[in-house]
Amino acid sequence: MAETRSRQIxxxxxxxxxxxxxxxxxxxxxxxxxxxxxxxxxxxxxGLQLSPNATRILRRLGVLDRLLPDAIRPQAVxxxxxxxxxxxxxxxxxxAGEKRWGAPYLAAHRADLQAxxxxxxxxxxxxxLVTGARVTGIAVxxxxxxxxxxxxxxxxxxxxxxxVGADGVWSSLRAGLAKRVGFAASRFSGELAWRATxxxxxxxxxxxxxxxxxxxxxxxLHPGFHMVAYPVSKGRAxxxxxFTKGERIAEGWSGHADPAILSGAIRGTATALSRLVALAGxxxxxxxxxxxxxxxxxxxxxxxxxxAAHAMTPFAAQGAAxxxxxxxxxxxxxxxxxxxxxxxxxxxxxxxxxxxxxxLKRGALNRLAWHxxxxxxxxxxxxxxxxxxxxxxxxxxxxxxxxERKVVRR
Numbered sequence: 001m002a003e004t005r006s007r008q009i010x011x012x013x014x015x016x017x018x019x020x021x022x023x024x025x026x027x028x029x030x031x032x033x034x035x036x037x038x039x040x041x042x043x044x045x046x047g048l049q050l051s052p053n054a055t056r057i058l059r060r061l062g063v064l065d066r067l068l069p070d071a072i073r074p075q076a077v078x079x080x081x082x083x084x085x086x087x088x089x090x091x092x093x094x095x096a097g098e099k100r101w102g103a104p105y106l107a108a109h110r111a112d113l114q115a116x117x118x119x120x121x122x123x124x125x126x127x128x129l130v131t132g133a134r135v136t137g138i139a140v141x142x143x144x145x146x147x148x149x150x151x152x153x154x155x156x157x158x159x160x161x162x163x164v165g166a167d168g169v170w171s172s173l174r175a176g177l178a179k180r181v182g183f184a185a186s187r188f189s190g191e192l193a194w195r196a197t198x199x200x201x202x203x204x205x206x207x208x209x210x211x212x213x214x215x216x217x218x219x220x221l222h223p224g225f226h227m228v229a230y231p232v233s234k235g236r237a238x239x240x241x242x243f244t245k246g247e248r249i250a251e252g253w254s255g256h257a258d259p260a261i262l263s264g265a266i267r268g269t270a271t272a273l274s275r276l277v278a279l280a281g282x283x284x285x286x287x288x289x290x291x292x293x294x295x296x297x298x299x300x301x302x303x304x305x306x307x308a309a310h311a312m313t314p315f316a317a318q319g320a321a322x323x324x325x326x327x328x329x330x331x332x333x334x335x336x337x338x339x340x341x342x343x344x345x346x347x348x349x350x351x352x353x354x355x356x357x358x359x360l361k362r363g364a365l366n367r368l369a370w371h372x373x374x375x376x377x378x379x380x381x382x383x384x385x386x387x388x389x390x391x392x393x394x395x396x397x398x399x400x401x402x403x404e405r406k407v408v409r410r
Contacts, residue, residue, distance in 0.1 A: 007029075007030050007031060007160075007161055008030070008031045008032070008033060008159070008160035008161060009021075009022075009025045009030045009031070009032045009033070009160055009161065009162050009164065010032075010033050010035070010145065010147050010158055010159075010160040010162070010163045010164070011025075011032060011033070011034045011035065011163075011164045011166055012035055012135045012147070012163070012164070012165050012166060012167045012172075012173045013035075013036065013037075013165065013166035013167030013168060013171070013173075013308065014034055014035075014036035014038075014041055014118075014129060014131070014166075015114070015166060015167070015168055015306070015307075015323075016110075016113060016114065016117065016306070016320050016323050016324065017166040017305050017306030017307070017308075017323030017324065017326060017327050018034060018036070018164070018166030018167070018305075018306075018327075019034070019114070019117035019118060019120075019121055020057070020058075020061065020063075020117065020323065020324045020327040020328065021164055021166055021305060021326075021327035021330065021331065022034045022121055022124075022127045022129070023061045023062075023063070023117070023120055023121060023124065023127070024057075024061060024327050024328045024330070024331035024332070025331045025334070025335075026124045026126045026127050027060075027061060027331070028331050028332065028334075028335035029335065030126070030331070030334075030335070031126045031127075031128075032124075032126060032127045032128070033128050033130070033158055033160065034121070034127060034128065034129045034130070035130050035133040035134070035135060035147075035149055035158075036129070036130070036131045036132075036133060037132070037133065037134045037167070037172070038131060038132070039131055039132045040131060041114060041118055041131065046109065046110060046195050046196075046197045046232075046239050046241070047107060047108065047109055047110065047197065047230060047232045047239025047241070048107075048108060048109075048110050048113065048317075048319075048320050049105070049106070049107055049217065049230070049317040050071075050105070050106040050107075050108060050113070050320065050321065051101075051105055051317065051318070051321055051399065051400045052097070052098070052101035052102060052103035052104065052105055052400045052401070053101075053103075053321055053325065053399065053400055053401070053402040053403075054320065054321035054324045054325070055103040055104050055105070055106055056102060056103035056403065057324050057325065057328045057404075058116075058324065059103060060328075061120065061328075062120050062123075063116050063117055063120050064104075066115075066116035066119055066120060067106070067108060067112060067113055067116040068104075068106075069234070070108065070109070070112040070116075070233060070234055071106040071107065071108040071112065071232075072106065072107045072108070072215075072230070072231045072232060072234070072235055073093070073094055073098075073104050073105065073106060073107075074093050074094070074105065074106075074107050074215060074216050074217045074230055074231070075092070075093055075094040075213075075215050075216050076090045076091055076092050076093050076094065076213070076216045076217070077090070077091040077093060077216065077217045077219065078090050078212075078213050078216045078217065078218045078219070079219050079221060079370075079384065080211075080212075080218060080219070080220050080221065081220075081221060081222075081381070082220040082221055082222035082225075082226075082227070082266075082269040082270065082273055083222065083268060083269055083270060084270065085211050085220075085270045085272065085273065088221070088380075088381055088384045088385070089384040089385075089387070089389075089392060090389055090392075091389065091392045091393055091396070092389050092390075092393055093105040093216075093217075096393075097393070097400070100393060100397075100400075100401070101397075101400040101401045102401070102403075105400070107217060107230040107231060107232055107239070108232055109197075109232040109233050109237075109239070112232075112233065113320070130149075130151065132151060132152065133149050133150065133151045134149065134150045134172065135147050135148070135149055135150075135167075135172065135173055135176070136148050136149070136150050136155065136176075137176070138163065138173075138176065138177065138302070140298075140300035140301065140302075143161075144159050144160065144161060144301070145159070145160060145161070145162065145163040145300060145301040145302060146158065146159045147159075147160075147163055161301060161341060162301050162302075162303065162334060162341060163301060163302045163303075164302075164303050164304075164305060164330070165302065165303065165304040165305070165308045165309075166304075166305050166306055166308055166323070166327070167308055168306070168307045168308055168311075169186045169289045169290075169291060169307040169308070169311035170186060170289070171304065171307075171308035173304070173308065174291075174293075174304055174308050177298070177302070183293065183295070183304075184291065184292060184293055184294065185291075186289040186290065186291050186311060187289060187290055187291070187292065188287055188288075188289055189288045189289060189290050189313055190245060190246070191243055191244070191245060191246065191288040191313060192243070192244050192245070192246035192261065192285050192286065192287060192288065193241055193242070193243055193285070193286040193287075193288055193314065194241070194242040194243070194244065194262050194283040194284070194285055194286075195239070195240065195241050195242075195283065195284050195286060196240045196280040196281065196282075196283050196284070197232070197237050197238070197239050197240070198237060198238050198240065198279075198280050199236065199237050200214075200231070200235060200236055200237055200238060202279075203279050204238075204276060204279035204280040205237070205238055207272065207275055207276040207279050207280075208229055208238050208240070208276055208280075210272060211270070211272045211273060211276065212229050214231060214235070214238075215231065215235075216230070217229075217230040218230065219370065220269070220273060221369075221370045221371075221372075221377075222265075222266070222268070222269055222371070223371055223372065223373035223377070224244065224264075224265040224266065224267070224268075224371070225242055225243060225244045225262070225265035225266060225371075226242070226243055226367075226370040226371060227240060227241065227242040227243070227273075227277075228240075228241045228242075228317075229241075240276075240280055241314075242262060242265075242266075242277070242283070243288075243314075243315075243367075244261055244262055244265040245261075245265075246261050246285070246287075259281070259282070259283065261285075262277065262283060263277075288313055288314070289311060290311050290312055290313060291307065291308070291309065291310055291311040292310075293309050293310055295349070296309040296310070296349050296352070296353075297345040297346065297348070297349045298345075299342045299345065299346070300342075301341065301342065301345070303330060303345055303348070303349075305323060305326035305327055305330060306319075306322065306323025306326055306327070307319065307323065309326070310322065310356050310360075312356075312359070312360055312363060313363050313364075313367065314363075315363035315364070315366040315367040315370070316359055316360075316362045316363035316366055316399075318359045318362075318363070318399070322356055322359060325352075325355070325402070325404075326352060328404060329348060329351065329352060329404055330348050332404065333347055333348045333407060334348075336406075336407065347407065351407070355402070358398070359399065362399065
């Protein structure tokens with residue numbers, strides 16, 4: 001009984017990172033208890049992009065085949081000037097990208113990914129998923145971690161060898177630990193994400209098809225905003241996400257913001273793009289919060305992963321991918337060195353941090369380039385015009401070609 005409890009993994013949060021962690025630990029022979037605060041699993045947000053560094057992990061965990069029927073394999077990432085609609089650059093994906101990076105680049109609805117992960121979890125008898133369950137307390141001893149979980153108003157204690165916080169940017173687990181270990185709260189980035197999903201056959205869908213590439217990820221660049229658009233749900237709909245500066249709104253996955261912020265930001269863009277924005281409304285505003293966490297683990301046997309540890313802006317399209325990478329690598333390190341799980345946490349964080357920091361820098365660079373104006377925008381366009389597609393793809397090898405390496409301790 002004690003051996004079972006010491007191997008048991010307790011996970012708070014059944015989003016993308018938490019579900020992936022449950023599958024990764026179960027794959028390595030650990031029993032898992034997965035607790036989700038919501039009564040029902042509902043995917044927040046809309047579309048997402050899954051680059052090869054994430055899909056190769058999903059393939060190994062038996063999730064990719066469940067997702068593929070509902071996902072799209074975009075043929076390229078296309079950058080366009082929002083004023084002229086002129087194409088500035090094209091990064092090849094599709095078959096060329098899969099051959100280069102060894103796994104597909106996908107565009108999918110977040111709900112489809114969560115459904116695929118949940119279906120895979122349901123097939124694992126060694127994973128127990130409990131919804132309507134909130135972690136309200138934590139106690140540690142030298143050999144285990146005990147989480148107090150409230151379910152239907154009743155508190156119960158669940159003990160395991162590791163507690164994983166995967167409960168997102170507004171992590172209640174991180175907040176509960178803040179006073180003890182100085183974990184930081186999330187911070188509003190000053191950016192708003194405006195999202196809409198439009199049927200491909202609608203007036204807005206047809207408006208996008210006229211100015212974007214229906215089988216690609218299209219990004220429109222403008223000093224005041226940028227917008228990313230791509231097909232989801234087998235191509236039946238387009239996911240549109242526009243990003244602007246904005247005032248802080250209520251914390252949560254969506255909130256109320258003045259639509260004039262978006263209409264003002266797109267002033268000066270091509271008439272066809274302005275028409276698309278008007279037809280796609282009403283838009284839902286999402287406050288973009290980030291987490292700058294100085295530490296992601298505690299030697300007592302607690303780890304934060306995904307947005308709970310390092311929520312980032314979406315400008316590198318790597319938020320979900322980083323959570324998936326976190327989960328897989330954590331499970332493998334704990335499994336490979338079972339005699340020293342606390343040290344495994346330190347090794348995991350030391351290996352993950354440089355990777356995540358590099359992704360953060362890439363996102364910041366993208367935002368700077370996409371919102372450039374004046375001479376900086378002219379220089380950007382010249383660089384893109386002279387850089388061949390092969391080189392643009394090669395610039396992403398470190399990101400999309402990443403594979404987990406076996407760690408050898410001496």
